Amino acid sequence: MPIMRLTRLRRPFPLLLLGLLLNCAASADDTFIIGVDTHLMNKNTSPAKALQLLQAAGVDSVRDDAYWSSAEPRRGLMKIEPSWRTYLDQTQEHQLRPLLVLGYGNPFYDNYAKPRKPIVRDAYGNYVSFVTRQLSDNVDFYEIWNEWDKENPVNPAFAKDYSVMVEEASKRIRANQRPMVILAGAVTSQGMDLGFADRLVESGILNYVDGLSLHPYVHCRSDERNTPENWIAWLRRINEDLKDKSKNKTAVPLYLTEMGWPSNEGRCGGNEKIQAAFLARSFFLAQTVPNIKGMWWNGLLNDGPDNTDPEQNFGLLNQDLSIKQAYLTLKAISPTLHEFRYDVEKSREIDSQYLLRFARGSDQIMVAWTAGYPRSIKIDATSVLGGNVHYIDTREPQKGLVDSGIPWICNEGRCSAQVPIDDFPKIITLGTRPALFALP
Structure with missing residues (x-):
């Protein structure tokens, strides 16, 4: 698999550029x-x-x-x-x-x-x-x-x-x-x-x-x-x-x-x-x-x-x-x-919890809510993040992206946090995946 990726990256620059342009057109x-x-x-x-x-x-x-x-x-x-x-x-x-x-x-x-x-x-x-x-x-x-x-x-x-x-x-x-x-x-x-x-x-x-x-x-x-x-x-x-x-x-x-x-x-x-x-x-x-x-x-x-x-x-x-x-x-x-584009492979619908993952290139987010009682869920970041979890709470949309005050806890290069969810979706910033693994 790594050899295939390296071979693809060795395409002539004009062809690579054409591919990027076609991908952009398709995305539009x-x-x-x-x-x-x-x-x-x-x-x-x-x-x-x-x-x-x-x-x-x-x-x-x-x-x-x-x-x-x-x-x-x-x-x-x-x-x-x-x-x-x-x-x-x-x-x-x-x-x-x-x-x-x-x-x-x-x-x-x-x-x-x-x-x-x-x-x-x-x-x-x-x-x-x-x-x-x-x-x-x-x-x-x-x-x-x-x-x-x-x-x-x-x-x-x-x-x-x-x-x-x-x-x-x-x-x-x-x-x-x-x-x-x-x-x-x-x-x-x-x-x-x-x-x-x-x-x-x-x-x-x-x-x-x-x-x-x-x-x-x-x-x-x-x-x-x-x-x-x-x-x-x-x-x-x-x-x-x-x-x-x-x-x-x-x-x-x-x-x-x-x-x-x-x-x-x-x-x-x-x-x-x-x-x-x-x-x-x-x-x-x-x-x-x-x-x-x-x-x-x-x-x-x-x-x-x-x-x-x-x-x-x-x-x-x-x-x-x-x-x-x-x-x-x-x-x-x-x-x-x-x-952002929906990532079906990483999204989960578990009972009344909806944890939908979206990507914009290497940028990753989770849109999370519950159709049942409010609860706290564990979420994992896609890169090492310092400070606190940031999200848009659609219950208070006028506030935009806010610092939740909830810290990311990181161990051995992996970060997670406990985030409360309710019936209003939260758009949670998960950080940036390494470019090699980012969605197109």
């Missing part, structure tokens, strides 16, 4: 996408302040709706709303990559009917062509329809009609010179459980789009799935099912374009602290499934003032743009999500 392409559903593009108020807050939090992408009924307000008359232009201009200014949903029906075509009939499907295709052509310089992702399965997740013909529409719409989008990521599905939790997502993959939909989008909400599930840990266990099973249905049994690229936990009082919710803890845990757990390419939190703002209604309390911010703890937590964890 593999960067996990942190997204947020904004629901701002169809409003006449300026989105600038809200989008500025998202940029400050390290968000990459924003998802919103390009309504067919807005783009075609009269039969055969196409237009782009001024508010769309304003919104998209602001996303570029704040370095946010837009994802637009193409759908929701039009009153002039069977009264908002889904495009199942050829005449409606052709009209939908004309709208898709117009919008994507007009906005080709401003949009990075398109999602074909939203939650088609919600009406009927079990009928194979219903899934087949959607697949036909996706094939036609994707060809129209691909006609644009600028490459765009095309997603399809937007499958609800019920559709995932009842086989709608399976039927889409079996139909060959991935021959036309770049990924399958899912909306895996579980906050109101009564089967004990409504924690991040049970959520990811369920998603892993869904992921394996989709892989089995796919061509050549390969992993399906998954985009969680809507996901979140509400902060309402009572049914299906928790307080703002629980929402923030669940946000951090779900974002980190999503990275443990390599083919999950990103997750879009729904949504940016609370939708209303009723603190007992789950649907009104998903926001990272309150309606007046005041900050909730979930926003601060996302801001604290986004650098780790962007810069």
Whole structure:
């Protein structure tokens, strides 16, 4: 093994440099996408302040709706709303990559009917062509329809009609010179459980789009799935099912374009602290499934003032743009999500303890929490460290990286420490591994 490593290091410098550049490009392409559903593009108020807050939090992408009924307000008359232009201009200014949903029906075509009939499907295709052509310089992702399965997740013909529409719409989008990521599905939790997502993959939909989008909400599930840990266990099973249905049994690229936990009082919710803890845990757990390419939190703002209604309390911010703890937590964890890569070999999930290891080159960290009672765990450093353990506690995200006051205890070149963990992940600095053993 040492001889093989030395031989590889003797490659000509230009080839070595090319390899490094290719590795960097691959890493950039593999960067996990942190997204947020904004629901701002169809409003006449300026989105600038809200989008500025998202940029400050390290968000990459924003998802919103390009309504067919807005783009075609009269039969055969196409237009782009001024508010769309304003919104998209602001996303570029704040370095946010837009994802637009193409759908929701039009009153002039069977009264908002889904495009199942050829005449409606052709009209939908004309709208898709117009919008994507007009906005080709401003949009990075398109999602074909939203939650088609919600009406009927079990009928194979219903899934087949959607697949036909996706094939036609994707060809129209691909006609644009600028490459765009095309997603399809937007499958609800019920559709995932009842086989709608399976039927889409079996139909060959991935021959036309770049990924399958899912909306895996579980906050109101009564089967004990409504924690991040049970959520990811369920998603892993869904992921394996989709892989089995796919061509050549390969992993399906998954985009969680809507996901979140509400902060309402009572049914299906928790307080703002629980929402923030669940946000951090779900974002980190999503990275443990390599083919999950990103997750879009729904949504940016609370939708209303009723603190007992789950649907009104998903926001990272309150309606007046005041900050909730979930926003601060996302801001604290986004650098780790962007810069570090999950190390499956060194990660552990033991009972209710989650000890996830991540690496950035030779830099090593552990993200640790428990879904049970608070406890103390032993952690090992990856190099000899003096002084105290440093970590980011997502319970107090505004403090950033702090000195815990807990000393590293080192014997014979190995260092360890006892660190308390609870339901909020701690991002613990483990030091630097020798370069020879660092992850690429």
